[in-house]
Amino acid sequence: MSEFPPKDAAAIDQAEAAPARPLAGACVLIVHPAWHSCGSHQVFVSQAAAYRALGARVVTLALADSPGSVAGSGAQKAYDAATRDLLADRRFYSGMPLGRVARPSFLGAAQAWLHGDFARILVESARLAPIPDGLEEEERIDLVHCNHFFCMPAAVEVRRRRGAPIVADTHDLQARQYALRNERGWTLPPAARFDDMLAVELAELARADALIHLNDEEAASFRMLLPQSRHELIYPAVAPTPAGCGGGDLILVASANYANYLSVEWLLEEVMPRAGDVEIRILGNIDREARARAPTLARRFERFFLGRVDDLGAAYASARAVLLPTTQGHGISIKTIEAMSCGAPLIATPHAFRGMRLDPASLGNVTLASDAASFAAALRRAQAASGADEDRATAPTRRAYEAHFSFPAYRDALWRLAACVMPARASI
Numbered sequence: 001m002s003e004f005p006p007k008d009a010a011a012i013d014q015a016e017a018a019p020a021r022p023l024a025g026a027c028v029l030i031v032h033p034a035w036h037s038c039g040s041h042q043v044f045v046s047q048a049a050a051y052r053a054l055g056a057r058v059v060t061l062a063l064a065d066s067p068g069s070v071a072g073s074g075a076q077k078a079y080d081a082a083t084r085d086l087l088a089d090r091r092f093y094s095g096m097p098l099g100r101v102a103r104p105s106f107l108g109a110a111q112a113w114l115h116g117d118f119a120r121i122l123v124e125s126a127r128l129a130p131i132p133d134g135l136e137e138e139e140r141i142d143l144v145h146c147n148h149f150f151c152m153p154a155a156v157e158v159r160r161r162r163g164a165p166i167v168a169d170t171h172d173l174q175a176r177q178y179a180l181r182n183e184r185g186w187t188l189p190p191a192a193r194f195d196d197m198l199a200v201e202l203a204e205l206a207r208a209d210a211l212i213h214l215n216d217e218e219a220a221s222f223r224m225l226l227p228q229s230r231h232e233l234i235y236p237a238v239a240p241t242p243a244g245c246g247g248g249d250l251i252l253v254a255s256a257n258y259a260n261y262l263s264v265e266w267l268l269e270e271v272m273p274r275a276g277d278v279e280i281r282i283l284g285n286i287d288r289e290a291r292a293r294a295p296t297l298a299r300r301f302e303r304f305f306l307g308r309v310d311d312l313g314a315a316y317a318s319a320r321a322v323l324l325p326t327t328q329g330h331g332i333s334i335k336t337i338e339a340m341s342c343g344a345p346l347i348a349t350p351h352a353f354r355g356m357r358l359d360p361a362s363l364g365n366v367t368l369a370s371d372a373a374s375f376a377a378a379l380r381r382a383q384a385a386s387g388a389d390e391d392r393a394t395a396p397t398r399r400a401y402e403a404h405f406s407f408p409a410y411r412d413a414l415w416r417l418a419a420c421v422m423p424a425r426a427s428i
Contacts (some may be wrong), residue, residue, distance in 0.1 A: 242319025
C-alpha cells in the first residue's frame with residue numbers, strides 16, 4: 001500500500017494503481033472549516049491528496065467559525081502551523097471580520113445562538129466571510145468540494161462567480177450534535193429545537209449538486225430528508241498511523257468536541273475509579289474542553305492530560321494499547337479508523353465501531369467493553385501485559401483498515417463522482 005497521504009507532488013504522481021490522471025488540467029476547490037487536530041481535518045487531508053493523485057490542481061479555503069479570525073490573524077497563523085499535512089497547490093483562509101458583527105443578520109443569528117442555535121450562527125458567519133481575492137487569480141475552478149453544511153454559503157458564492165458544480169460532504173447530521181450539546185450546555189430558554197436547526201442544515205445542503213455521506217446510517221437519513229438530491233456513499237480514507245513496536249503508554253486521542261468530552265468524562269468518572277493504579281495518557285486538545293466543562297474533574301486527573309502533541313504517529317507507534325471509550329456520536333469515528341490502522345491492541349466500547357461494515361468482536365486485537373467495570377478490567381490487564389505484541393503491521397485491525405479505508409478506493413470513488421457532476425470538464 002502506498003504512503004498516505006503522499007508527502008509531495010512526485011509521490012502523489014506515483015500513488016499505487018493511480019488512474020491516468022483523469023483530472024489533469026482541472027482545478028478543485030476544497031472548502032472546509034478551519035479545524036485541526038480532529039477527524040474532520042483528516043478527511044480534508046485525504047480529499048486534497050486524492051484530487052491531486054487524479055491530476056487536479058487543488059486549492060483550499062479554510063473558513064474560521066469565530067468573528068475576527070480573519071486572513072493574516074493570529075488564528076490563521078496557529079491554524080497554518082497545525083495543518084502542514086494538508087497539501088495543496090494554494091491555500092486560502094477567511095473569516096468574518098469583527099466590523100460585520102453589527103449587521104442585523106448576524107445580530108439575529110447571535111440572538112438565536114444564545115438559545116443554542118449553532119446552525120444559524122455558523123451559516124451566517126460563513127456568509128459574512130469574504131471570498132479571498134486570490135481565488136479570482138485562479139484561471140479556472142472546475143469543482144467545489146464543500147465540507148459541512150455551514151460552509152455552503154462560500155461554496156455557493158464561488159459557484160455563482162465561476163459556474164463550478166458543488167459536491168458537499170455532509171459529515172453526519174450536525175443538528176444531532178447541536179441538540180446533544182444543548183442537553184447539558186447553558187442556553188437561554190427556550191433552547192433551540194432540533195427540527196429548526198435541522199431545517200437550516202438541510203436548506204444549505206439542498207443547494208449542492210451532489211451529497212457525499214461517510215457511512216450507511218448517514219446516507220439513509222439524508223436520502224429520506226432530501227429525496228430530490230443526488231446521494232453518494234463514500235467511506236473516508238484516513239491516513240494510517242505507524243505500526244510500531246508498542247510497549248509504552250495506554251493512550252486516548254481526542255479533539256475538543258462535546259461528544260468526545262462526554263466519552264472522556266465517562267472514562268474519568270466511571271472507569272478510572274475502578275481501574276486501581278492504572279495510568280493513562282490523554283492526547284489532543286480535549287484537555288481544554290474538559291477544563292472548561294468540568295474543572296474539578298480535570299484538576300483531579302490533570303496528570304493524564306498531555307494536550308496536543310506534535311508527533312501523534314509516534315504516540316500510536318509506541319502505545320501499549322489505544323483506548324476508545326466512545327459513548328456518544330453518530331456516523332463513522334475517524335479516530336477509531338486511525339487507531340485501527342496502527343495495529344495496536346484496542347480497548348473499546350462497541351459504539352466506537354458504529355457505522356462500519358465489520359464485526360469488531362472478530363478482530364483479535366480488540367477488547368470490547370460495554371460497561372465501566374469491564375473497561376476498567378481491560379485496562380488493568382493491558383497495564384499488566386508485557387507490551388510485546390505480534391507484528392502490528394499484520395494485526396487484524398490493520399488488515400481491516402487496509403481493506404475498507406484505503407486511499408486508492410477513496411480516490412477512485414471521488415473520480416467517479418467528479419466525472420458525473422462535471423462531465424463537460426472532466427476528460428473521462
